[in-house]
Amino acid sequence: MPPITLWFLQASRCIRTAWLLEELAQDYEVKFSDRENGVAPAGFKKDAGGLGKFPTLRDGDTLLFESGNIAEYLCDMYDKQHKLLPAVGDPKRYQVLQWVHAAEATWALHGISILYVRWNQKDGDPKKTEQGMSKNVVNDMNYLEETLKKSGSKFLFGDEPNVADTMMHFTAVFILDRELGGVNTRDYPEIVRYITDCEATETYKKAVEKTGHKL
Ligand SMILES: N[C@@H](CCC(=O)N[C@@H](CS)C(=O)NCC(=O)O)C(=O)O
Structure with missing residues (x-):
């Protein structure tokens, strides 16, 4: 099982994280949900944990929400050549x-x-x-x-x-x-x-x- 899990709510910003994971060539498991009455189902929020907003991402013991923060984290962890985000101090x-x-x-x-x-x-x-x-x-x-x-x-x-x-x-x-x-x-x-x-x-x-x- 890949170490990264992406909780992906349909029709949402979650595509940002999936696209970035593909750019970084990382394997990841997608936990997917459609919306119910326009929002995320309670069971899906509970399963993801955190704030219950999506994207939510787990990498090993690290659980993160907020797409921009997830993006920074993924680049710092997996973009060692700094193709997607220049190095700290640049x-x-x-x-x-x-x-x-x-x-x-x-x-x-x-x-x-x-x-x-x-x-x-x-x-x-x-x-x-x-x-x-x-x-x-x-x-x-x-x-x-x-x-x-x-x-x-x-x-x-x-x-x-x-x-x-x-x-x-x-x-x-x-x-x-x-x-x-x-x-x-x-x-x-x-x-x-x-x-x-x-x-x-x-x-x-x-x-x-x-x-x-x-x-
Ligand atoms: N600023 C947050 C926004 C997260 C957010 O509000 N996500 C929406 C989907 S685009 C959500 O989870 N909505 C489901 C709900 O509120 O039940 C981010 O960039 O991740």
Whole structure:
């Protein structure tokens, strides 16, 4: 049995971890669950332990949640050549980690807050609330579009994906798929191209095949 276990909730950020594990050529067992009424089933949360949010990963005695933290851990443990994340002390490491953190703490924060409005605002005018919250999402997506354009490369840091892409790809897909804050694919041709290139990698395809991920 492989030492790494990934608790994978369907239609979620868990694809980030699976893609990274494929990039790192690590063997891993997938414990999979569909959602029930939009959330993770109680038994699945109990089995994983921790916060009961996914991805959750166990590597030997180490149990981790939070996709960005899992990404940093996996790179530090298994990316000894620093192909996916530069070494501690190399300034480039922090430029890469900036995207790892921003994928959750900025892009997803702004996008998913809007999703929560759509789900939970029962009175007033949720569309108006969404409009009021759209500025940050538009700003984030404009910045990603410009960064990709300026980089002149397939991925955020060159023509091979690194840990920043394994985090940012899902966020960009999700925001565009759900048109959070009114953003749409027509306005972001570089992001659409980037998503296509991420999904064309053999490692991403393997991760989808192994986990059954679909949005
Ligand atoms: N910031 C966390 C978010 C984790 C999270 O909220 N995961 C969602 C799936 S994308 C989840 O587990 N939802 C199930 C539930 O709340 O029951 C991360 O990046 O891992």
